[in-house]
Amino acid sequence: MTTRDNETKTFTIAAIPADGVGQEVVAAGRQVLDTLADVSGGAFNFDWREYDWGSDYYAQHGVMMPEDGPDQVKDADAIYFGAVGWPTVPDHVSLWGLRLRLCQGFDQWANIRPVNFLPGIQSPLRRADDTHLDWVVVRENSEGEYAGFGGRNFSGRPGQGQVATQSAVFTEVGCERILRFAFELAQTRPGKKVSSVTKSNAQQYGMVLWDEVFDRVAADYPDVETESVLVDAMSAKFILHPEDLDVVVASNLNADILSDLGSALAGSLGLAASANLNPERRYPSMFEPVHGSAPDIAGQGLCNPLGALGSAALMLDHLGLPDEAKRLQLAIEDTCRRRVLTPDVGGAATTVDVTKSVIDALA
Template identity: 75%
Template sequence: MSETKIFNIASIPGDGVGKEVVAAGRQVLEALAAQSGGSFAFEWTEFPWGSDYYAKHGEMMPEEGLDALKGFDAIYFGAVGWENVPDHVSLWGLRLNITQNFDQWANIRPVKFLPGVESPLRRAETAELDWIVVRENSEGEYAGLGGRNLSGRGPGNEVALQTALFTEKGCERIMRFAFDLARTRAVKKVSSVTKSNAQQYGMVLWDDVFRRVALDYPDVQTESVLVDAMSAKFVLKPEDLSVVVASNLNADILSDLGSALAGSLGLAASANLNPERRFPSMFEPVHGSAPDIAGKGISNPIGAIASAALMLDHFGLHDEARRVEAAIAQTTASGHLTRDVGGTATTEDVTEAISAALTATLATV
C-alpha cells in the first residue's frame, strides 16, 4: 500500500457564521478522505484569530501570525467582521494581512448556477451559464496607499487620499493567469473590465497591457468592457461570459453580483492563490460573517464547501474536487436548501446531505 499523502491545513474560522461553515467544510473533506482508501488525509491546525481575539488582545492576529502560517499547505478561512471592530480594522488586520503579505495575487471566484436553486435571472432558465471572475488581488484599489490629513485645520477641512496602484507587472501576471485559465475552458474567451474612460492613468495602463498580452494568445477571444457596461452584461447577456478579469475593486463587486444572480452569496466560493507557491494559498467563501444569523445553525455551507473543492484542485486532487462539486449539485437538486435560497434546511442538514452524496459520486466521477 502506498504512503498516505498528508495535507497540512491552517483553519481560521474567524467570526460569525465563519465558524459554522468552516466546520461544515472540514466535515465534507474528512468524509472524502475516509473514502480515499488511505491515499490522502488532512491534518488541521485551528487558529482562533478574529474579532473575539481582538477583544482580548487588541489585534486581529498576533504579530508572529504570518510566520506561523508559512509552513502550511493551505489556509481554510471562514469570515471576518463583527460589531466590536471597525470593518477596515478587521479586514486589514486579518484577511488582507494574509493575502497581501503572502502575495496571493490571483483571486478566482466561479459563478455557479446550481440545480434546484432559483435564480432571479430569467436568462438562467434557458441558457447554460458558467463563468469565472479573476480578480487582481494584490494591488489596484486595495493597495492601502493614502492617508488622512489636514484635520488640524478644523472641522470640515480634513482631506483623505486613497491611491490605487497599478503596475505593469501586476497587470500582466493576472492577465496571463486569466488567459491560461480560458484555454482550459470550453469557451476560450477573456473579458477585461476597466473604467479607463474616467481613470486615465491606472486603467489605461491596464488596457495597454491587456492588448499586448492578448497577442500571445491568438486562440483566445477577447473583449474590453467598461465596468458599468459589464454590470449590465452580467444581467442582460451572461451567456457571453467565460473568464472575466478585473482589478481588485471591480472584480470584488462584479463577483458578488454574479453570486447574487446565481441565487445567493452563500453559494459563492473563492481561492486566493499564490501561483508560484512561495506562500500558502487561502480558500474562503465569498460571504461575510452574517451577524444576524450567526449561531442559529441556518447559514449556507455551500460557499465554504465549494471553496474546499478549489483547495482540492490546488492540491492536485482534481477528481475529488469534481466529486465534491457533483455532490453539491446533487444536494441542491434534491431540495436540500438553506433559507437564503428558499429552503428550510439547516447548515447541518445540507452538510450531511453533501457528505452522503459523496458516496453516490464515488462510482460516477
C-alpha cells in the first residue's frame, strides 16, 4: 500500500481471473471496487495489475503460470482470484499449477468461508424461512488431506498393478494455529461457539492429534462454547440443526466439502465467498469465489457475481476498510432483496444486471 499526497491510500491488487466465469466475475468485482473508490472522496484507490495465467496460458506455455509467478505478485496488498479449471487441462494440473501453488507458497493457512443467507433468495432449508442462520466455516488451508504427500508406484507391473498413496499430513503447529484462529474469530461473533469437525474414530493418528490440540486450545478460551463433531454427523447437522452453528473449523478436505454444502443450503454455490489468509501478513492473502470455472455457462453473461463481490468485501476488511466492506455487503443484500438475481438463484438477470444493481446501491 502506498499513500499519495499524504491522503489517498493506493492498494496494489493482483487480479488473476484465470478460467471460465472467473474472467467475468473478476471484471464485475473490479467495477464494484472501483466504484467504492470513486465515491470515497479520494480516501483510497486501487492499482490493478492483471495476470493472464490459467488454462489458456497453459495451452501456450505448458504451465499454468510462469516459474517466477509468485515473485511477480508477492508484493501486492492482496490477490483477487477468479476460478481455475477447464476441460482441456486435467483438474489436478490446473489446481496445483496455479491456485494451490499460490496458497501454499504464500502460506495462506486460514481459509474463511462465510455461509450467508441473503434476503430474496430461496433456501432449500425450511428452517431458513423463519430462523436467523449465519455461520462461517474455517478451513485449515496448508496441510491435511491436500498436503500433496504421496505418489504413484509400480506402473511397470503387468495386470493393472499400479499403487497410489495419498497421505494426510497433520502437524501440531498447523492444528494449533487454525484452531486458535477459529476461537479468536468466535470471540468477535454473537454466538461465541466453535464446532470442531474430524473423523477421528476412523483416522486415529492425524485427527486424534487435532482433537487433542482442540481440547488444549479450548482451555484458553473459557468464554467460547465448544463441541467436537464427526464429519458425517456435522453434515446432518448442517441440514437438521443449522441454528446451532457459529464457527465450524475443520481440516482441508472436510471444510472444503462442508462449506460447499453450506453455500448450497444458502441457495447457490454462486453466492459463496472466501478468503485465503496469511494472518501474519508476510505474504499477500487471496480472495476468491468458490463456485469454480463453470465451463457450461462461461461467456454467456449468466454467471452469478455475488460470490466474487462477497469475496471483495472480505478483501476490503482485510485491507483495513471495514466500513466499505459493510457498505458493499449491504449493497449485495439490497440487490438480492430487489430480486435482481441470476438464473442459479431463480432470477432472470445477467451478470451485468446484478453488477449494475450493486453499483447503483453504492453510488
